[in-house]
Amino acid sequence: MFMKGSTLCSGLIVLGLLLSNEVYAAEPTTEPDYATRQQGLQQTNPVAAWQRGQGKDVVVAVLDTGVQSSHPDLNGNLLLGYDYVDNQSDGSVDPNGHGTHIAGIIAALVNGVGITGIAPQAEILPVRVLNDVKGSEAMAYCEDYNDPETAPNPNCSKRTMLSTIKGIQSAALYALTKNKRMVINASFGSPAENGYCAAIDKLFSDHPELENSVIIVAAAMNENTSAERYPAACSRVFAVAAVDENDARWTEGPRASNFGSWVSIAAPGKQVYSTWLEGAYRSQSGTSMATPFVAGAVAVLLSADPSLSPKQAMQYLLDNTDPLSDSGLGAGRLNLSKAMSAIPAPPVAPTAPVAPSNFSIQ
Numbered sequence: 358m359f360m361k362g363s364t365l366c367s368g369l370i371v372l373g374l375l376l377s378n379e380v381y382a383a384e385p386t387t388e389p390d391y392a393t394r395q396q397g398l399q400q401t402n403p404v405a406a407w408q409r410g411q412g413k414d415v416v417v418a419v420l421d422t423g424v425q426s427s428h429p430d431l432n433g434n435l436l437l438g439y440d441y442v443d444n445q446s447d448g449s450v451d452p453n454g455h456g457t458h459i460a461g462i463i464a465a466l467v468n469g470v471g472i473t474g475i476a477p478q479a480e481i482l483p484v485r486v487l488n489d490v491k492g493s494e495a496m497a498y499c500e501d502y503n504d505p506e507t508a509p510n511p512n513c514s515k516r517t518m519l520s521t522i523k524g525i526q527s528a529a530l531y532a533l534t535k536n537k538r539m540v541i542n543a544s545f546g547s548p549a550e551n552g553y554c555a556a557i558d559k560l561f562s563d564h565p566e567l568e569n570s571v572i573i574v575a576a577a578m579n580e581n582t583s584a585e586r587y588p589a590a591c592s593r594v595f596a597v598a599a600v601d602e603n604d605a606r607w608t609e610g611p612r613a614s615n616f617g618s619w620v621s622i623a624a625p626g627k628q629v630y631s632t633w634l635e636g637a638y639r640s641q642s643g644t645s646m647a648t649p650f651v652a653g654a655v656a657v658l659l660s661a662d663p664s665l666s667p668k669q670a671m672q673y674l675l676d677n678t679d680p681l682s683d684s685g686l687g688a689g690r691l692n693l694s695k696a697m698s699a700i701p702a703p704p705v706a707p708t709a710p711v712a713p714s715n716f717s718i719q
């Protein structure tokens with residue numbers, strides 16, 4: 358009996374080790390397009406960090422144009438979300454492509470196909486808050502068409518961005534309901550504040566537990582200005598600027614990353630290759646693409662340490678960037694493995710064999 362029990366117990370321990378290895382057997386660096394097409398991701402220095410976490414059990418809410426759930430490089434990581442544009446779907450339809458691109462930068466699968474996300478085991482909550490009227494320049498959907506202070510304006514810039522505020526609220530409440538740690542990715546912005554920051558502050562004061570479970574990262578936007586953009590410039594929101602492959606502020610034709618004292622951090626945003634509609638891939642540029650690198654990096658840190666809050670994880674990222682020569686780009690350029698190495702490793706589990714007398718309570 359003793360031998361049998363002992364053998365069984367050893368067998369369980371070995372199995373546990375195998376399962377543990379299997380989690381990290383997924384090597385993002387072996388994805389077909391990693392070495393040749395994901396220079397921006399490589400620039401964030403993710404490889405060592407991936408040995409400790411890849412985003413597992415962390416939710417990244419993608420508030421965008423929807424996410425095409427049928428994309429073969431995404432479908433394993435998608436949750437059922439919300440649609441505040443048509444109010445009749447779960448966010449899994451993307452008529453535009455922008456949200457699908459963001460989702461791939463965060464959590465494209467390690468599946469032997471295409472690319473890897475920076476947090477390939479994170480779960481994506483698609484929340485459709487942007488319409489599809491202007492190609493990649495989709496705008497927040499506005500419901501207050503009767504606002505007497507504003508004339509009809511197709512880009513909604515002077516209207517309350519009701520759909521995006523609703524999206525932030527529902528994503529945050531999802532995190533509370535499911536007891537998940539969450540990063541909300543907002544790759545959009547407006548010059549008009551429109552009560553945005555007060556709405557976010559109220560959400561957090563109504564639900565104080567959000568302080569330890571949810572953060573919001575948002576794009577600094579692409580107009581080559583130091584003028585603030587919202588929600589990025591709200592005090593509770595982390596603003597992300599974009600750099601190019603040489604760690605200079607990203608510029609491309611008339612578009613360039615915004616900058617200023619209100620920017621929190623920078624990440625690669627030039628010609629970022631990611632998932633697109635119809636199962637395709639394409640390169641896109643802008644702070645929209647830089648923001649999900651930061652959101653995904655927070656998810657990777659969180660997955661390595663269950664005791665971390667999203668706010669603490671972000672602080673590790675801010676404290677461990679690479680310096681930039683251009684000013685107005687916040688703490689510097691995202692360096693995921695430098696941040697991970699600053700987080701103490703969790704205590705090593707005891708490796709001593711289990712005594713036979715303990716077997717009955719296993």
Ligand SMILES: [Ca+2]
Nearest residue numbers: 466468470472
């Ligand atoms: Ca893949």
Ligand SMILES: [Ca+2]
Nearest residue numbers: 589590591594
């Ligand atoms: Ca801010």
